[in-house]
Amino acid sequence: MNLELTAEHREIREMVRKFAEEEIAPVAAEHDRTREFPIESVRKCAELNLMGAMVAERYGGSGLDTVSYTLIIEELSRACASTGVIVSVNNSLFCHPVEKFGSEDQKRRFLEPHAKGEKIGCFCLSEPEAGSDAGNQRTTAARRGDVYVLNGTKNFITNGVAADTALVFATTDRAKKHHGISAFLIEKGTPGFRLGKDEVKLGITCSGSVEMVFEDCPVPAANRLGEEGMGFKIAMNTLDGGRIGIAAQAVGIARACLEESTHYARERQAFGKPISEFQAIQFMLADMATEVDAARLLTHRAAWTKDQGGRFSLEASQAKLFASEVAMRSAVKAVQIFGGYGYMNDYPVERYFRDAKITEIYEGTSEIQRLVIASSLLKD
Amino acid sequence: MDFSLSDEQRLLRDTVREYVAREVMPEAGKLDGAGEFPARAVRGLAEMGLLGMTIPESYGGAGLDSLSAAMAIEEIARGSASLAVTVSVTNSVCAGPIARFGTEDQRRRYLPRLAKGEILGGFSLTEPDSGSDAAHLRARARRAGDFYLLDGDKAWVTNVQVGHLFVLIAATDPASGARGLTAFLVEKSFPGFAFGKIEDKMGLRSSLTGGIQLQECRVPVSNRLGEEGQGFKIAMATLDGARIGIGAQAVGIARGALEEALAFARQRKAFGQSISRFQAIQFMLADMATAIEAARLLVQRAAHLRDRGDVPTTAEASKAKLFATEMVNRVAYQAVQIHGACGYSREYPVERYFRDARVTTIYEGTSEIQRLVIARKLLESCS
Numbered sequence: 001m002n003l004e005l006t007a008e009h010r011e012i013r014e015m016v017r018k019f020a021e022e023e024i025a026p027v028a029a030e031h032d033r034t035r036e037f038p039i040e041s042v043r044k045c046a047e048l049n050l051m052g053a054m055v056a057e058r059y060g061g062s063g064l065d066t067v068s069y070t071l072i073i074e075e076l077s078r079a080c081a082s083t084g085v086i087v088s089v090n091n092s093l094f095c096h097p098v099e100k101f102g103s104e105d106q107k108r109r110f111l112e113p114h115a116k117g118e119k120i121g122c123f124c125l126s127e128p129e130a131g132s133d134a135g136n137q138r139t140t141a142a143r144r145g146d147v148y149v150l151n152g153t154k155n156f157i158t159n160g161v162a163a164d165t166a167l168v169f170a171t172t173d174r175a176k177k178h179h180g181i182s183a184f185l186i187e188k189g190t191p192g193f194r195l196g197k198d199e200v201k202l203g204i205t206c207s208g209s210v211e212m213v214f215e216d217c218p219v220p221a222a223n224r225l226g227e228e229g230m231g232f233k234i235a236m237n238t239l240d241g242g243r244i245g246i247a248a249q250a251v252g253i254a255r256a257c258l259e260e261s262t263h264y265a266r267e268r269q270a271f272g273k274p275i276s277e278f279q280a281i282q283f284m285l286a287d288m289a290t291e292v293d294a295a296r297l298l299t300h301r302a303a304w305t306k307d308q309g310g311r312f313s314l315e316a317s318q319a320k321l322f323a324s325e326v327a328m329r330s331a332v333k334a335v336q337i338f339g340g341y342g343y344m345n346d347y348p349v350e351r352y353f354r355d356a357k358i359t360e361i362y363e364g365t366s367e368i369q370r371l372v373i374a375s376s377l378l379k380d
Numbered sequence: 381m382d383f384s385l386s387d388e389q390r391l392l393r394d395t396v397r398e399y400v401a402r403e404v405m406p407e408a409g410k411l412d413g414a415g416e417f418p419a420r421a422v423r424g425l426a427e428m429g430l431l432g433m434t435i436p437e438s439y440g441g442a443g444l445d446s447l448s449a450a451m452a453i454e455e456i457a458r459g460s461a462s463l464a465v466t467v468s469v470t471n472s473v474c475a476g477p478i479a480r481f482g483t484e485d486q487r488r489r490y491l492p493r494l495a496k497g498e499i500l501g502g503f504s505l506t507e508p509d510s511g512s513d514a515a516h517l518r519a520r521a522r523r524a525g526d527f528y529l530l531d532g533d534k535a536w537v538t539n540v541q542v543g544h545l546f547v548l549i550a551a552t553d554p555a556s557g558a559r560g561l562t563a564f565l566v567e568k569s570f571p572g573f574a575f576g577k578i579e580d581k582m583g584l585r586s587s588l589t590g591g592i593q594l595q596e597c598r599v600p601v602s603n604r605l606g607e608e609g610q611g612f613k614i615a616m617a618t619l620d621g622a623r624i625g626i627g628a629q630a631v632g633i634a635r636g637a638l639e640e641a642l643a644f645a646r647q648r649k650a651f652g653q654s655i656s657r658f659q660a661i662q663f664m665l666a667d668m669a670t671a672i673e674a675a676r677l678l679v680q681r682a683a684h685l686r687d688r689g690d691v692p693t694t695a696e697a698s699k700a701k702l703f704a705t706e707m708v709n710r711v712a713y714q715a716v717q718i719h720g721a722c723g724y725s726r727e728y729p730v731e732r733y734f735r736d737a738r739v740t741t742i743y744e745g746t747s748e749i750q751r752l753v754i755a756r757k758l759l760e761s762c763s
Contacts, residue, residue, distance in 0.1 A: 001447060001684060263762065265759075279751075282751065282759075283755065285754075286702070286755040286758070287751065289695075289699070290703050298673060304381055318673055318674075367659075369666070370659075371666075373669055374662035377669055378645075378656050
């Protein structure tokens with residue numbers, strides 16, 4: 001047992017940390033304010049080969065392990081949680097399922113440009129009336145000769161405004177419930193596929209979340225990912241990996257809260273001394289530091305377990321549940337340490353507070369993670 | 381990076397787990413009720429080499445690394461937290477500082493006997509009026525020829541009565557505060573040494589805790605551990621390691637609470653079904669399991685870094701101890717809640733786990749002391 005990073009891991013972390021500090025952090029507040037998708041940041045991430053971090057090199061990826069991937073997402077999210085999730089979605093929720101379940105032809109057409117970051121991907125599972133209960137899909141896909149015709153609405157689609165390709169889940173046989181769901185790769189510009197309303201959000205404001213509408217949208221059968229009826233399995237497998245990315249995002253946000261708070265507490269004077277000299281402040285910092293470390297260890301354990309090739313659903317759910325709740329608690333404490341300034345957008349902790357909340361909700365709410373964990377405990 | 385256990389670690393864990401299930405768990409509740417020391421299990425663990433786990437093999441110990449020792453403590457605590465603290469104390473706060481700071485003569489005299497379990501050890505820093513503020517203790521030691529004469533009252537010492545040897549801290553230069561403290565190896569047979577009353581405690585009822593009274597207690601100069609004035613440093617370095625052990629103890633108690641709660645939730649019926657089918661119960665179980673994993677990782681990280689030996693581990697040990705001990709209190713609380721009224725009854729072990737958990741946030745540095753340590757390191761690191 002050795003819980004330390006390898007030299008290669010540390011090198012990747014330093015590289016992304018420097019990049020995020022120089023290129024991502026300086027524009028984070030502005031993008032948060034304008035809600036404008038940070039396409040320039042995505043291009044720069046692509047130049048560093050971060051958009052297909054775990055994809056095999058022969059498909060244009062970097063061939064890194066999952067532990068490295070968590071380091072990348074943590075560093076990006078520490079600077080800008082929106083950028084963290086944008087990169088995470090392209091990696092975990094688009095490239096991963098295409099690489100794992102795609103045909104050779106699909107990998108050539110879709111995986112390579114997305115792994116290189118020439119194109120941006122998104123993942124469309126949620127619907128206005130199907131969130132945690134993802135098996136209850138209303139979007140339909142009807143086979144007509146060489147195409148499937150899709151009808152339905154997807155919402156809360158991260159990267160949606162900028163996406164070139166959408167991985168869309170729809171039911172091909174509603175009577176079969178979960179087993180009647182199939183997955184499709186749908187390109188921007190396909191007739192009958194349009195963006196719906198822009199989602200105005202509490203946090204991660206510039207991650208391009210949007211509604212997506214499919215009206216008699218014909219999708220070539222060659223773009224079906226996996227077999228008919230495999231969609232739910234693909235979605236769940238994909239989310240297992242996605243959860244590791246969100247756990248890493250949460251660790252990044254929590255660490256940013258801790259670092260900003262520590263810095264501020266040393267500077268801010270009250271009652272004749274820096275507030276860092278009061279136990280009330282010290283104890284909040286100590287709890288944050290302890291929980292950030294624990295969250296990161298759970299995240300690395302989940303990533304390492306995935307890298308060993310075995311099952312990792314339990315580890316991913318534990319990491320995601322714990323890290324996202326740590327991010328939220330850390331943000332609450334950070335705002336408290338900053339006092340009135342924490343409530344103002346002059347300081348980044350106000351943004352961290354808003355950004356942290358989503359980590360407890362997307363890619364499986366905390367409640368879904370607890371169900372996954374409990375069912376694993378009770379199965380033995 | 382590697383989260384897996386080695387074959388030796390797995391073997392150790394499985395061996396201790398099997399022994400605890402067979403020999404410790406069946407009698408733990410009865411011993412707790414009677415406030416009786418688990419002498420038989422202590423002998424059994426001594427035969428397995430677990431009373432000198434981290435003592436080097438050249439002194440008769442098992443020569444385990446901190447990581448393996450933490451695993452063994454977790455397994456023992458899963459069955460009996462009292463037994464775990466008995467073992468942890470003799471290993472990490474008695475044998476540990478002798479191995480690290482002792483002279484060759486001191487190591488030869490004491491370590492093989494501790495390792496074999498011929499004698500048990502303890503550690504004595506706390507006094508009736510000085511707990512967290514350890515530098516301001518009152519026990520005095522003055523040099524008289526080849527001896528030191530020690531005077532004062534020590535409190536809350538684990539392994540009293542059954543312990544033979546205590547690493548004891550007293551002031552040789554009271555005016556110098558922390559820098560005036562010195563560590564001594566004090567045997568119970570030394571003239572002027574007496575045990576005080578055994579404390580009647582909420583939990584850990586089969587570990588023996590009490591006071592030590594020193595009245596001109598004659599300690600040979602050859603039993604001074606380290607130099608004069610090094611006592612505080614020795615105590616703090618010792619507690620760093622001990623905190624990892626207490627973290628492991630907390631993880632073990634919590635695992636016991638979770639395992640009992642899972643078994644109970646499966647078999648207990650309410651509203652026509654097993655209560656494990658209700659989300660209210662499932663969510664408690666999920667939170668318990670997640671927090672236990674997080675705590676174990678913090679303990680393992682601290683132990684791993686300590687085994688490396690070339691990096692400071694004070695903050696990591698404090699984080700492990702703080703998180704694991706706060707965690708076990710929540711987990712034990714939830715385990716009692718899941719058991720309902722049965723959890724309040726001594727017929728079920730979670731009642732004992734709940735009481736045993738409580739002290740872990742207090743001894744070997746309260747949670748408040750851990751937070752001070754962590755905050756200080758954090759604020760230093762970014763200055």
